[in-house]
Amino acid sequence: MNEEITSDALKSFFRKDLFAEFVGIELLEAGDGRATARLKLRDHHRNVLGLAHGGAIFTLADLAFAAAVNSRGRAAVAIHCSISYLKAVQGDLLLAEAEEVSCGPKIAAYSIRITDDSGEMISLFEGMAYRKGER
Amino acid sequence: MNEEITSDALKSFFRKDLFAEFVGIELLEAGDGRATARLKLRDHHRNVLGLAHGGAIFTLADLAFAAAVNSRGRAAVAIHCSISYLKAVQGDLLLAEAEEVSCGPKIAAYSIRITDDSGEMISLFEGMAYRKGER
Amino acid sequence: MNEEITSDALKSFFRKDLFAEFVGIELLEAGDGRATARLKLRDHHRNVLGLAHGGAIFTLADLAFAAAVNSRGRAAVAIHCSISYLKAVQGDLLLAEAEEVSCGPKIAAYSIRITDDSGEMISLFEGMAYRKGER
Amino acid sequence: MNEEITSDALKSFFRKDLFAEFVGIELLEAGDGRATARLKLRDHHRNVLGLAHGGAIFTLADLAFAAAVNSRGRAAVAIHCSISYLKAVQGDLLLAEAEEVSCGPKIAAYSIRITDDSGEMISLFEGMAYRKGER
Numbered sequence: 367m368n369e370e371i372t373s374d375a376l377k378s379f380f381r382k383d384l385f386a387e388f389v390g391i392e393l394l395e396a397g398d399g400r401a402t403a404r405l406k407l408r409d410h411h412r413n414v415l416g417l418a419h420g421g422a423i424f425t426l427a428d429l430a431f432a433a434a435v436n437s438r439g440r441a442a443v444a445i446h447c448s449i450s451y452l453k454a455v456q457g458d459l460l461l462a463e464a465e466e467v468s469c470g471p472k473i474a475a476y477s478i479r480i481t482d483d484s485g486e487m488i489s490l491f492e493g494m495a496y497r498k499g500e501r
Numbered sequence: 502m503n504e505e506i507t508s509d510a511l512k513s514f515f516r517k518d519l520f521a522e523f524v525g526i527e528l529l530e531a532g533d534g535r536a537t538a539r540l541k542l543r544d545h546h547r548n549v550l551g552l553a554h555g556g557a558i559f560t561l562a563d564l565a566f567a568a569a570v571n572s573r574g575r576a577a578v579a580i581h582c583s584i585s586y587l588k589a590v591q592g593d594l595l596l597a598e599a600e601e602v603s604c605g606p607k608i609a610a611y612s613i614r615i616t617d618d619s620g621e622m623i624s625l626f627e628g629m630a631y632r633k634g635e636r
Numbered sequence: 637m638n639e640e641i642t643s644d645a646l647k648s649f650f651r652k653d654l655f656a657e658f659v660g661i662e663l664l665e666a667g668d669g670r671a672t673a674r675l676k677l678r679d680h681h682r683n684v685l686g687l688a689h690g691g692a693i694f695t696l697a698d699l700a701f702a703a704a705v706n707s708r709g710r711a712a713v714a715i716h717c718s719i720s721y722l723k724a725v726q727g728d729l730l731l732a733e734a735e736e737v738s739c740g741p742k743i744a745a746y747s748i749r750i751t752d753d754s755g756e757m758i759s760l761f762e763g764m765a766y767r768k769g770e771r
Numbered sequence: 772m773n774e775e776i777t778s779d780a781l782k783s784f785f786r787k788d789l790f791a792e793f794v795g796i797e798l799l800e801a802g803d804g805r806a807t808a809r810l811k812l813r814d815h816h817r818n819v820l821g822l823a824h825g826g827a828i829f830t831l832a833d834l835a836f837a838a839a840v841n842s843r844g845r846a847a848v849a850i851h852c853s854i855s856y857l858k859a860v861q862g863d864l865l866l867a868e869a870e871e872v873s874c875g876p877k878i879a880a881y882s883i884r885i886t887d888d889s890g891e892m893i894s895l896f897e898g899m900a901y902r903k904g905e906r
Contacts, residue, residue, distance in 0.1 A: 385554035388545040410523040413567075418518035420579050421563045425556030432548075433757060444555050445743055446716050446764055448583035448853060450880050450899060452805055452873040468857040472742075473715055473766060475855050477896065483784075490872055490880065492897060494716055494764075494855060550881075580878055581851050581899055583718060585745050585764060587642065587738040602760055603722040608850055608901060610720050612747075625737055625745065627762060627853055629720060629899075631878060655824035658815040680793040683837075689790035690849050691830030698826045702818075714825050718853035 373397045376433050386429045389422060393433055399466035399476075401427040401433035407458040418488075427462045427478040427491035434464035434476050435495045442474060442495040449491045457483025462491070472497055508532045511568050518524060521564045528568055532620040534601035534611075536568035553590040553623075562597045562613040562626035569599035569611050570630045577609060577630040584626045591619025597626070607632055642656040643667045646703050656699045659692060663703055669736035669746075671703035677728040688725040688758075695762035697732045704734035704746050705765045712744060712765040719761045727753025732761070742767055778802045791834045794827060798838055804871035804881075806838035812863040823860040823893075832867045832883040832896035839869035839881050840900045847879060847900040854896045862888025867896070877902055881903050 371379075376396040380386065386393075394402040403426055405411070416435040429450065434443040436451075458482055460492075467475040478491040506514075512533040515521065520540075521528075524546075529537040538561055540546070546557040562584065570577040595617055602610040613626040641649075646666040650656065656663075656673075659681075664672040673696055675681070681692040697719065705712040730750055737745040748761040776784075781801040785791065790806055791798075791808075794816075808817070808831055816827040830856065840847040848901040872880040883896040 380549060382549045383544050383554070384547045385557050386548075389556070405516055410519050412519045413521075414515060414517045415578075419518070419560070419563075420554065420582065420791065421524070421560030422520050424559045424563075424582075425554070428554075428559075443550075444586055445583050446583065447555065448581065448718070448897070449558075450581050450872070450897070452878075452880060453875060455606045467855070468892065470858060473857075475857060477895075490852070490856070490882075490897075492895075496766075522752060583762070583853070585737070585762070587745060588740060603718070603757065608722075610722060612760075620680075622738065625747075625758075625762075627718070627720070652819045653824070654815050654817045655827050656818075659826070672831070682789045683791075684785060684787045685848075689788070689830070689833075690852065691826065691833045692790050694829045694833075694852075695824070695826030698824075698829075713820075714856055716853065716855050717825065717829075718851065720851050721849055751905050764802060 371437055371439055378435055380429065380433055383429060386425065389425050393425050393428050393429060396433035397437045399434055399437060399469060401430045401437065401464045403430040403462045405460045407460060418460065420451065423460065423480055423489050424449050426460055427480055429495035430462040430464035430478050431476050431491065434466060435474050438469055441498045444493055445496050446494045447491065449489055451489050453486065453488050455482045455488050459483050506572055506574055511572055513612050515564065515568055518564060521560065526561050526564050528564060531568035532570055532572045534572060534604060536565045536572065536599045538565040538597045540595045541550065542595060553595065557595065558615055558624050559584050561595055562615055565597040565599035565613050566611050566628035567624065569601060570609050573604055576633045579628055580631050581625065581629045584624055586624050588621065588623050590617045594618050612635050641707055641709055646707055650699065653699060656695065659695050661696050661699050663699060666703035667707050669704055669707060669739060671700045671707065671734045673700040675734045677730060677731045681702050688730065690721065693730065693750055694719050696730055697750055699706065700732040700734035700748050701746050701763035704736060705744050708739055710769045714763055715766050716764045717761065719721055719759055721759050723750045723758050725758050729753050776842055776844055781842055785834065785838055788834060790890045791830065794830050796831050796834050798834060801838035802842045804839055804842060804874060806835045806842065806869045808835040810865045812865060823865065825856060828865065828885055828894050829854050831865055832885055835867040835869035835883050836881050836896065836898035839871060840879050843874055846903045849898055850901050851899045852896065854894055856894050858891065858893050860887045860893050864888050
């Protein structure tokens, strides 16, 4: 029996993520422990210095993380996330790509690389989730 | 010469934090390495499970962190942040209180406790910043 | 029924922590979600710069973390730990004090402050554990 | 002018890391923002459960991190490290491989994967360093 969920089902499910929707984040694809999300930066994503806001970058990565871990077919909740800010953003398009580090019966871990228009990694996000019993 | 900045000046400065404004976060007070921020939860702060979104909680804590470190009178940028999600939120009001862990010439660290209506800590955020030379 | 374990029982139990013993770490007291451990710095705890080694500081904090979480009466394993290095160590005695942040049925979190002879916090350690079913 | 340092020079330099030496960690190679270190597990590396101790795994990864960042030709100090424990160790040989995430003028970040005999990643370590002016 396949516990995996299709990319379309995941995209449809995450359309109910009201905060990600409000921020303007788009889930491009998800499945098999992976996911990719995108954010087109606008004025309201800026901080006091006019740069991409840490909270917006975090939320982008968080959606890719949530989609990747939920693609494994069981409800999961984030328990710990960290983000390293590596360099200033170039351009106005951010991409977050989640990759599975480990998926155990209870605990799963993901790395999410956030890149900008120049293709350089601007932030690295690490997420750990607790997987519940139910699907 | 006092490098500290008053709470009013900080509040005025962070009104230019467009993302925090967009999300609906209010800086209540800041100064002397501390800061308090508040978020009234609305529908658009929810995730797929209808709970307070991790990205919204992070952004709330991030504003308290930014205000606390910038109260020390020098421009500072976040280099690493982490957040632990400890329990489900009760009610619809979140408070983030930033406390200084350490403020060195280059690196500063802050702990931000996020509590809900019940007064219980629901998340713990740790932020590390790099302090630049200029004020 | 009391699930708590006495400080003497915990100290006796952690004498079987062979690595902590090898490094020279002493568990001073533990119980009720708290613990204190001590390390007297010797030459073999130094790094290439002659300073207290990050791995030795981490191991000291880790013992306080393990004792604090295990004082809650259920076997627990660390899933994520982080450490911030805040300032250079003064003197040759380090103390790690673990305090409970949160203790849920499955996930528990602790903050461990490491101080030196001068009483200043030199490092901050955050530990998250997964609590198993058995005692 | 090449600021890089050869693998032999780094190995010779890190022989002065007294704690890593005491623990029994061997630096296999280092250079160009990368490094590999090894630990043969013995009884004194165990915790109360008889498993590889988190402090020993951390110290192994920390040496690979230090060698990788110092290969960039400037003195660097760790400011923040985190470690995720992903699965129980198989066998008695641990390998830590450090890879550069980012190396800016002041802040550098590394990911260190720790694998066991089975070749599976058992822990993931993330290290951030502050690079000083002098070589």
